[in-house]
Amino acid sequence: MAYKSVRGMRDILPDEADYWTGLEATIRDVARRFNYREIRPPLVEHTELFSRGIGAATDVVNKEMYTFPDKKGRSLTLRPEATASVVRSYVEHGMATQDPFQKLFYIGPMFRYEKPQKGRSRQFHQYGVEAIGSLAPSLDVEVISLAWSLMHDLGLGGLSLRLNSIGCAADHERYRDALRAYFAPHIDSMCEDCQRRYDDNPLRILDCKNRTCQPYITDAPGSAEHLCADCADHFTKVKELLDQLGLDYVLDPHLVRGLDYYTRTVFELTSKDLGAQDALLGGGRYDDLVKMIGGPDTPGVGFAGGMERLILVLKEREEQVMERRIDLFLATLGDAGRTLALDLSNGLRQEGLSVDLDYRGRAFRKQMTQANKVSARYLLVLGDDEATAKVGKLKDMDTREEIEVALSAEKIVQLIESLRD
Ligand code: HAM
Numbered sequence: 521m522a523y524k525s526v527r528g529m530r531d532i533l534p535d536e537a538d539y540w541t542g543l544e545a546t547i548r549d550v551a552r553r554f555n556y557r558e559i560r561p562p563l564v565e566h567t568e569l570f571s572r573g574i575g576a577a578t579d580v581v582n583k584e585m586y587t588f589p590d591k592k593g594r595s596l597t598l599r600p601e602a603t604a605s606v607v608r609s610y611v612e613h614g615m616a617t618q619d620p621f622q623k624l625f626y627i628g629p630m631f632r633y634e635k636p637q638k639g640r641s642r643q644f645h646q647y648g649v650e651a652i653g654s655l656a657p658s659l660d661v662e663v664i665s666l667a668w669s670l671m672h673d674l675g676l677g678g679l680s681l682r683l684n685s686i687g688c689a690a691d692h693e694r695y696r697d698a699l700r701a702y703f704a705p706h707i708d709s710m711c712e713d714c715q716r717r718y719d720d721n722p723l724r725i726l727d728c729k730n731r732t733c734q735p736y737i738t739d740a741p742g743s744a745e746h747l748c749a750d751c752a753d754h755f756t757k758v759k760e761l762l763d764q765l766g767l768d769y770v771l772d773p774h775l776v777r778g779l780d781y782y783t784r785t786v787f788e789l790t791s792k793d794l795g796a797q798d799a800l801l802g803g804g805r806y807d808d809l810v811k812m813i814g815g816p817d818t819p820g821v822g823f824a825g826g827m828e829r830l831i832l833v834l835k836e837r838e839e840q841v842m843e844r845r846i847d848l849f850l851a852t853l854g855d856a857g858r859t860l861a862l863d864l865s866n867g868l869r870q871e872g873l874s875v876d877l878d879y880r881g882r883a884f885r886k887q888m889t890q891a892n893k894v895s896a897r898y899l900l901v902l903g904d905d906e907a908t909a910k911v912g913k914l915k916d917m918d919t920r921e922e923i924e925v926a927l928s929a930e931k932i933v934q935l936i937e938s939l940r941d
Contacts, residue, residue, distance in 0.1 A: 529641065539834060565608065570599070573604035573607065577724065580778060585597050586600075603781070610818075626650075657754055661765065664762065664769075667681075682770055683762075683770065691743075743773060758785055781808065783806060784805040801824060807819035847875060847936065852887070878890065898914050911924060
């Protein structure tokens with residue numbers, strides 16, 4: 521039987537891996553500029569962290585988690601997102617006692633049992649930032665500004681930032697009542713999920729993608745109409761600061777996000793180059809989460825973005841895969857040449873050059889084909905004469921020029937470096 525990868529979990533093959541390393545480098549650079557430090561929580565957590573942190577009534581917890589018992593019967597879950605893990609780590613390691621204000625970022629795989637389609641998979645990768653320890657509207661704006669900076673560095677256009685505020689826990693209560701009152705006359709005609717959401721958490725109805733429910737959702741009241749004075753003031757300041765920095769946004773009164781921990785600011789960045797799964801990233805404030813997970817009463821704000829989706833957009837923009845070159849190919853003729861090539865490759869690689877040679881006993885002509893295939897910048901042919909004289913000819917594969925060189929790793933590196941200048 522030939523094995524296949526698990527549905528919704530795919531290989532990232534070498535040609536595509538170049539996009540990933542490039543994207544990761546850009547994310548790290550943006551995080552450095554905004555002074556966010558990396559954190560790497562484990563992939564597996566106790567199930568309760570997510571059911572409590574994300575909310576038992578959410579689709580993520582209800583339908584999408586990979587949950588399994590360990591050998592002692594404890595319930596564990598592959599992380600569906602990282603905010604709960606980062607907050608757990610913040611509390612567990614007493615970061616609050618060192619410095620309650622922490623700016624953190626992460627990159628890594630997440631797992632959700634969703635129906636795979638373009639831009640949606642069961643193992644996917646997120647990069648994300650979490651700024652824990654301040655209620656300041658300027659921190660919401662920093663996080664949004666970081667997201668825009670990343671998009672700018674990646675050269676992406678056609679994006680739209682949707683923004684809303686869903687207020688504090690007391691506002692949620694008022695908003696839930698308003699939604700129940702609004703949906704009451706329609707709920708019997710809506711989908712089964714929405715009927716359940718009506719009782720559990722009517723905010724979730726606003727995320728429903730079911731076509732029969734859409735007409736009822738369009739006219740539903742917006743959350744920003746139900747904010748208390750403090751939350752309304754916070755939202756006004758966020759908008760003012762975004763205006764001040766010239767960061768674009770569109771107000772979306774129905775944006776509530778699919779996870780229960782959000783309070784106040786919520787946002788999503790969408791791309792018109794993606795199909796139905798158009799959210800490049802999403803996030804917001806979670807002022808009650810640290811406390812809910814057993815830590816001190818500490819606010820937080822952050823976002824996470826899907827890397828597969830970013831790569832889809834990046835690929836659509838670029839026609840061909842970035843070219844990958846090696847510095848030097850060592851083509852060999854005969855045993856003495858092969859021995860010399862092995863010796864030299866070792867030294868040259870230690871000196872930092874990318875070097876390759878034939879390991880399959882191929883004919884010289886085939887070796888040349890291989891050198892072209894890996895886009896070698898330089899070529900050295902090593903045969904009996906070169907092995908005896910310890911001198912060879914370094915060929916520039918672009919200009920076809922040849923330069924004589926003593927066959928030691930040091931001399932070859934010196935020559936290549938002088939040619940680069
Ligand atoms: P989320 O909206 O569930 O938020 O996910 C964030 C992003 O991850 C989405 O906008 C999307 O780009 C990507 N994503 C989600 N599910 C999939 C999937 N099945 N396949 C591919 N990409 C996917 C969170 O996860 C929050 N933890 C964000 C956050 C951080 N909020 C505050 N801090």
